[in-house]
Amino acid sequence: MFCVEREKLDRYYWLVDELNRHGRLYYVLDAPEIEDDEYDALMREMLQFEREHPDLIRDDSPSKRVGGAVLDAFEKVTHAKPMLSLEDVFSKNELHDWLQRAAEGVGQPWIPWCCELKIDGLAVSLIFEDGKFVQASTRGDGVVGEDVTENLKTVKDLPLRLLGDVPGHLELRGEVYMGKDGFAQLNAAREEAGLPLFANPRNAAAGSLRQLDTSVAAKRNLRLFTYYVQDAESYGLHSQSEILEWLKARGLPVQKAWRRAETETEALDFLERWSGERFSLPYATDGAVFKADATEYWTVLGNNVKTPRWAVAYKYPPEERKTKLESIEISL
Numbered sequence: 001m002f003c004v005e006r007e008k009l010d011r012y013y014w015l016v017d018e019l020n021r022h023g024r025l026y027y028v029l030d031a032p033e034i035e036d037d038e039y040d041a042l043m044r045e046m047l048q049f050e051r052e053h054p055d056l057i058r059d060d061s062p063s064k065r066v067g068g069a070v071l072d073a074f075e076k077v078t079h080a081k082p083m084l085s086l087e088d089v090f091s092k093n094e095l096h097d098w099l100q101r102a103a104e105g106v107g108q109p110w111i112p113w114c115c116e117l118k119i120d121g122l123a124v125s126l127i128f129e130d131g132k133f134v135q136a137s138t139r140g141d142g143v144v145g146e147d148v149t150e151n152l153k154t155v156k157d158l159p160l161r162l163l164g165d166v167p168g169h170l171e172l173r174g175e176v177y178m179g180k181d182g183f184a185q186l187n188a189a190r191e192e193a194g195l196p197l198f199a200n201p202r203n204a205a206a207g208s209l210r211q212l213d214t215s216v217a218a219k220r221n222l223r224l225f226t227y228y229v230q231d232a233e234s235y236g237l238h239s240q241s242e243i244l245e246w247l248k249a250r251g252l253p254v255q256k257a258w259r260r261a262e263t264e265t266e267a268l269d270f271l272e273r274w275s276g277e278r279f280s281l282p283y284a285t286d287g288a289v290f291k292a293d294a295t296e297y298w299t300v301l302g303n304n305v306k307t308p309r310w311a312v313a314y315k316y317p318p319e320e321r322k323t324k325l326e327s328i329e330i331s332l
């Protein structure tokens with residue numbers, strides 16, 4: 001018995017070390033060695049052990065941390081509120097159970113969800129003072145990020161001044177990404193120059209945003225989508241759908257692929273529709289995000305250590321993600 005436990009424990013220690021190593025390669029160095037679905041499989045195995053043995057969880061487990069370390073080369077920014085990740089589900093059954101549990105958590109049989117595509121980029125926090133863009137930072141380890149203000153200014157989608165009525169101090173969050181064309185061009189140029197290729201558009205975007213030389217970032221053609229307003233309720237916004245409309249009306253880029261789903265069938269329709277159509281979009285997506293539409297539920301449901309309990313990411317199956325990579329290769 002002891003031997004079996006010992007073996008399991010050794011495996012758990014190996015998983016923590018291995019996931020931390022891959023996390024550093026991915027988040028800090030923007031140079032992953034393994035595919036995301038391989039990483040996800042190791043993570044799920046580790047989480048299973050931690051669920052069964054909560055007393056043995058290591059302090060440095062990746063289940064306790066968001067993202068990776070912050071590079072010293074950049075000024076550090078402490079986020080006013082932590083920037084979290086999202087819990088993943090990998091099947092429609094898991095999604096059903098997750099959404100159902102969240103509804104039960106607010107004492108309802110079902111609640112409306114705002115469905116969005118998951119953009120394969122990296123999260124940024126954007127600060128505006130009196131409508132003027134003043135600061136951008138990466139998620140970093142969730143608490144402290146890197147100041148990438150100057151590089152964000154090279155992103156053409158970002159309005160440096162917002163339209164309409166805006167609060168004095170405003171924090172938004174969104175995703176910086178590289179379009180499929182930009183990614184193909186960048187890798188083609190790197191291949192010609194004999195430089196290592198970026199594994200995917202997300203790593204290319206992250207590597208480009210974290211360039212100390214802004215003229216390099218400027219050439220990378222980074223793009224932006226916004227999807228979150230900090231303290232939205234204090235601006236009279238009471239649903240994620242309203243938030244997306246509000247951002248758009250302020251001149252901010254918001255992706256078109258979203259809908260409010262009143263029923264589970266509508267939520268699944270969104271998933272079905274975009275599982276195929278997303279390949280024709282000019283940017284890469286690796287899943288769909290479901291957010292409780294009413295912000296009052298965000299407060300009731302609250303957050304786990306690294307993920308909110310009011311939003312979840314459905315990851316498209318690996319074979320579909322492979323098809324996505326192939327379609328990028330074809331356009332190279």
Ligand code: NAD
Nearest residue numbers: 022023026032034035036039085086116117118119123289
């Ligand atoms: P995540 O990418 O799975 O999900 C959370 C992020 O989704 C948010 O932080 C936000 O940036 C983003 N997002 C995109 N569209 C969004 C939308 N519409 N609304 C809200 N958020 C949206 O979480 P993560 O912690 O950034 O990274 C985990 C992922 O990174 C996993 O998929 C994992 O496979 C991959 N990873 C891979 C390796 C590797 O070695 N291949 C290593 C570490 C992590």
